[in-house]
Amino acid sequence: MDNFKVRGDIIIAVIGLVFLIYIGRLFSIQVLSEEYALRGTSNLVTTKPTIPPRGNIYNRKNEIFVDNRPIFKMMITPRNLYIPDTTVLKELLDMSQEEIDETIQKAQKYSTWKESVFARYIKPETYGALQEKMWNFGGFTFYPSTTRSYRYEVGANILGYISEVNEREIDASGGLYKSGDMIGKSGIERSHDKDLRGKQGKKKVLKDVHGREVGSYLNGKYDTVSVKGKDIMLGLDTDLQRFGEQLMWNKKGSIVAIEPSSGEILAFVSAPTYNPATLTGRELQKNWRTLQLDTLNPLFNRPLMAEYPPGSIFKLPVALAALNEGIITEETIYGCGGGFKRNGGKPGCRFHVTPLKLDNAIKYSCNSYFAATYMDFLHSSKFRDIYEAYDTWYRYMNLMGIGRQLNVDMPYEKDGNLPSSDLYDNERIYYGKNRWKATHIISNSIGQGEILMTPLQMANMVAMIANKGKYLPPHFVKATKSPNKPHWDHVSFDTIFTRINPIHFQTVVDAMEQVVASGTARRAYMSDFDVCGKTGTVQNPHGEDHAVFVGFAPKDNPQIAIAVIIENAGGGGRWAAPTASLMIEKYLRGEIKEKKFEENRIMSTNFIR
Amino acid sequence: MGRKNFDFDIVTLLLYLGLVLFGWMAIYAVTFTNTDGALFDLSTMHGKQIMWVGISLVVALVVLSLDNRFIEAISYFAYGAAILMLILVLFIGKEVNGAKSWLIIAGQPFQPSEFAKMATALALARYMSRLNFSLNNTSQALVAGLLVIVPGIIVILQNDTGSALVFASFLIVFFREGLNPFIPILILLTGLVAVVTLGTGKVGWIIAIVLGVGVLSFLYFDNPRYRIKIAVIHIIAFGYLAGLSFSVDKIVSKLPPHQQIRIKILFDPGQDPRGAGYNVIQSKIAIGSGGVSGKGYLDGNYTKYKFVPKQETDFIYCTVGEEFGWLGTSTVLIMFFLLIVRLLFLAENSKTRFARIYGYSVLSILFFHVFVNVGMTIGLVPVIGIPLPFFSYGGSSLLSFTVLIFLMVNLYSYRASVLGSKL
Known part of the structure; x- marks a missing residue:
């Protein structure tokens, strides 16, 4: 079957x-x-950063100096684009028809489904107007964002600016920065970028086959929240900074003011300067190029990067080294006959009392006296040879912060120049081994040789004198505050000792008082404040000499140490000293009473010719 | 003849309902959007599919009410009508995805090849249940073969290779009804040799294995009476297989390009990841991302966001894989297997040869669909566009499988009413 x-x-x-x-x-x-599951997740889920607001910057009075204001970013999805009328965009966004077309074409080239940036830095008012007028547009999306806002429009050279990271910065960061992240490009924004930027959060989003976002992944189970950047407090006195910038109108130069007891930088004027708000918003790139092309070079951070022969102010460290080494005492007398006799009258000197002791030598800025001191130092019998002498002297200078970086918390610091004995041994450039004596390098004694100092180093040196031989590293940021913490965490620094006996400062400081009271810096004299200082004139082969003044006040309880350099202003006494005294008065009194006439005179003078 | 005792097979009904429900859930998972309102919304795919489920249930009732003699009686008419419709489609058919296989009847698209499968099953059952029918009779065997081959060829002419291949599943029916096993075995070996050769490229090994199997089988079937005859057949058969392993590359290269690439990507989906390989890669990713127990119902984002093409029709199995994981995919396969086993049980336990042959036809068609459809989503079978029964979106397929299965349930229900006489 x-x-x-x-x-x-x-x-x-x-x-x-x-x-x-x-x-x-x-x-x-x-x-x-696991391969398929992994590929499935990577095709489906993208991790997007959530950008926290940047930390605020406070001034030394705990007032907000820099914070963030809301702006909007406008994105387009070319596929959904519908523009009934371009005049709205042209008027409100200030874009030309060509710009609009170009942006859309670029976006289309990138992706028709994904979003591209159409316009950045849209102000809330503009955003409101756009929203109202664009009710029938298609394919536009707005995203809230923030940009820097300056409560005090000063200190552009201190703050720096922020902008998108470039390839080099991404490569160098070891994965910290990604394309599209913002980064501080200069100033505090750069040196403290890691504090200010906060911690980006991560948001996992689902995307469909076209790469469009379609929602959060697992209701945000794996998302991490962003953490706002740390706030930072500067030692900067914004009023003093503004006043300094005003004094330096129409001038090239620097003012650096330091609180000697803390090393906090009170003012850091670079002239000419610009409004920090210039380097924010839609015009950033354009404005930056304009500043870059400016022949006065406002982007050049002079207090930190300009190097000058210090001139006569260098006599102070020369004297201090000699005193501490016992080469001279307060009573040592040298003669001056309008020049340094032992070297055939070089360097030359002006007419003044002679012979003279150290106090008068500082008061009258006697070139011969310091040349003699320097020579006796280098040829002193206490040293085996000139090398031992020179290297000892070199170490003193170094300890006083000359010829080396002070490691201030700001990028691109220059270290000035303090030639080493090796350099002088170099036959091709200088003299050769054992072929130089004190007379060869005698101009070092009066700050005119190969020595170069930045304005910051000058201010730090005078702060060190005010402190009688020690200083705290100059710095901008005095404290940081993590979000949601009530207290500031103060940044601490180790005091640096120069190993110069404090007793040697008495004569030098007394003499500096005399310089202001009746010497070359008489214009810095104030009846209410005991100002000590020293003028200098930086010889400038290219034109008028640069005026230099360093000083501090009050004498017995120094609260401000200051260095002022005004380029092409001639002698230090006439312009730099009164500028410094105005800054001192402003800082100590809060207003200008005594020197009103100097204020007007200086502000109305133009040294840029 | 009325039914003395209505032997209604509840097991088949339950398996059917289970698969239909599971299938609709899969369609809902793929096609729902958060903005959808009521489930029964004819503007949505899942809404339309509910309608088709309803229609199918009504049709199932109608089919169950038919008299078994009536079914047997209309077999040839149905077959004739099916052939006519298939020819008609060649002239006035609507082309969808390159295949001219659709008729528009009363505004509804209808695929005559679906109907032709059922009609062929009926006609074949009718013809092969003739009293003196034997596959050993060459002319009878030829007629039976032509009953299957003719609609198959017309469907090929419609450029619907996938549906045409379904007719090959009748080979199982022929095997059950006494076809010399040599033929299905040779066909299986042909497939095996082709696949292994293409997959490994090691021709020498294949020949060695083929010849080895040949010698062993020769020893096994060693019967002194037919020694020479068997030896000749074996030499021809294994010569053919050895030749095939050498020439399969060339044979493939003679195919139309889109079929060639489908065969190539079977062995290396990475070869054309943006083109023909894309479906297979995405399908495997979707299924693979489900893990053991899946991402949860309606949480299959990979399919929801359209990474897998044709996911509501040919690649619907991906959704099952992604949302229910290995447990889900295995459950579906086991349900299909149980249904096939049950149909086989119904066929074997029917009292008429007509019912048995028809039952085998149904399970063969069902198996072939599952075999090809699931095989292609997991990269074991070339991409051939045939639907997964009860799961793939569309009324034609659901309706045709409903009728196929409930005709069998109907025939079985006469079990107690028929004398156990027919062979």
């Missing part, structure tokens, strides 16, 4: 085998292999 009934069993066995193979294959794809 039915001879083939058994074949039903064969058929079901074969079919069963096929299903078993399938179930096994599915087991290998779904359970054993």
Whole structure:
């Protein structure tokens, strides 16, 4: 009858085998292999950063100096784009038809489905107007963002600016920065970028096959929240800074003011300067190029980067080194006959009392006296040879912060120049081994040789004198505050000792008082404040000499140490000293009472010709 | 003849309902959007599919109410009508995805090849249940073969290779009804050799294995009476297989390009990841991302966000894989297997040869669909566009499988009413 009934069993066995193979294959794809699951997730889920607001910057009075204001970013999705009327965009966004077309074309080239930036830095008012007028537009999306806002529009050279990271910065950051991140490009924004930027959060979003975002992944289970950047407090006195910038109108130069007891930088004027708000918003790139091309070079951070021969102010460290080494005492007398006799009258000197002791030598800025001191130092019998002498002297200078970076918390600090004995041994450039004596390098003694100092180093040097031989590293940021913490965490620094005995400062400081009271810096004299200082004139082969003044006040309890350099202003006494005294009065009194006439005179003078 | 005792097979019904429900859930998972309102919204795919489920259930009732003699009686008419419709489609058919296989009847698209499968099953059952029918009779065997081959060829002419291949599943029916096993075995071996050769490229090994199997089988079937005949057949068969392993590359290269690439990507989906390989890669990723127990119902984002093409029709199995994981995919396969086993049970336990042959036809068609569709989503079978029964979106397929299965349920229900006489 039915001879083939058994074949039903064969058929079901074969079919069963096929299903078993399938179930096994599915087991290998779904359970054993992680490859497919991983690829599925990576195709489906993108991690997007959530950008926290940048930390605020406070001034030394705990007032907000820099914070953030809301702006909007406008994105387009070319596929959904519908623009019934471009005049709205042209008027409100200040874009030309060509710009609009170009931006849209670029976006289309990138992706028709994904969003591209159409306009950045849209102000809330503009955003409101756009919203109202664009009710029938398609394909536009707005995203809230923030940009820097300056409560005091000063200190552009201190603050720096922020902008998108470039390739080099991404490569150098070891994965910290990604394309599109903002980074501080200069100033405090750069040196403290890691504090200010906060911690980006991560948001996992689902995307569809076209790469469009379609929602959050697992309701944000794996998302991390962003943490706002740390706030930072500067030692900067914004009023003093503004006043300094006003004094330096129409001038090139620097003012650096330091609180000697803390090393906090009170003012850091680089002239000419610009409004920090210039380098924010849509015009950033354009404005930056304009500043870059400006022949007065406002982007050049002079207090930190300009190097000048210090001139006569260098006599102070020369004297201090000699005193501490016992080369001279307060009573040592040298003669001056209008020049340094032992070197054929070089360097020359002006007419003044002679012979003279150290106090008068500082007061009258006697070149001969310091040349003699320097010579006696280098050829002193207490040293084996000139090398030992010079290297000892070199170490003193170094300890006083000359010829080396002070490691201020700001990028691109220059270290000035303090030539080493090796340099003088170099035959091709200088003299050669054992072929130089003090007379060869005698101009070092009056700060005119190869010595170069930045305004910051000058201010730090005078702060060190005010502190009688020690100083705290000059710095901008005095404290930081993590978000949601009530207290500031103060940044601490180790005091640096110059190993110069404090007793040696008495004569020098007294003499500096005399310089202001009746010497070259008489214009810095104030009846209410005991100002000590020293003028200098930086010889400038290219034009008018640069005026230099360093000083501090009050004498017995120094609260401000200051260095002022005004380029092409001639002697230090006439312009730099009164500028410094105005800054001192402003800082100590809060207003200008005594020197109103100097204020007007200086502000109305133009040295940029 | 009325039914003395209505032997209604509840197991088949339950498996059917289970698969239909599971299938609709999969369609809902793929096509729903958060903005959808009511489930029964005809503007959505899942809403339309509910309608088709409803229609299918009504049709199932109608099918169950038919008299078994009526079914047997209309077999040839149905077959004739099916052939006519298939020819008609060649002239006035609507082309979808390159295949001219659709008729628009009363505004609804309808695929005559679906109907032709059922009609062929009926006609074949009718013809092969003739009293003196034997596959050993060459002319009878030829007629039976032509009943299957003719609609198959017309469907090929419609450029619907996938549907045409379904007709190959009748080979299982022929095997059950006494076809010399040599033929299905040779066909299986042909497939095996082709796949292994293409997959490994090691022709020498294949020949060695083929010849080895040949010698072993020769020893096994060693019967002194037919020694020479068997030896000749074996030499021809294994010569053919050895030749195939050498020439399969060239044969593939003679195929149309889109079929060639489908075969190539079976062995290396990475070959054309943005083109033909894309479906298979995305399908495997979707299924693979489900893990053991899946991402949860309606949480299959990979399919929801359209990474897998044709996911509501040919690649619907991906959704099952992604949302229900390996447990889900295995459950579906086991349900299909149980349904096939049950149909086989119904076929074997029917009292008429007509019912048995028809039952085998149904399970063969069902198996072939599952085999090809699931196989292609997991990269074991070339991409051939045939639907997964009860799961793939569309009324034609659901309706045709409903009728196929409930005709069998109907025939089985006469079990107690028929004398156990027919062979």
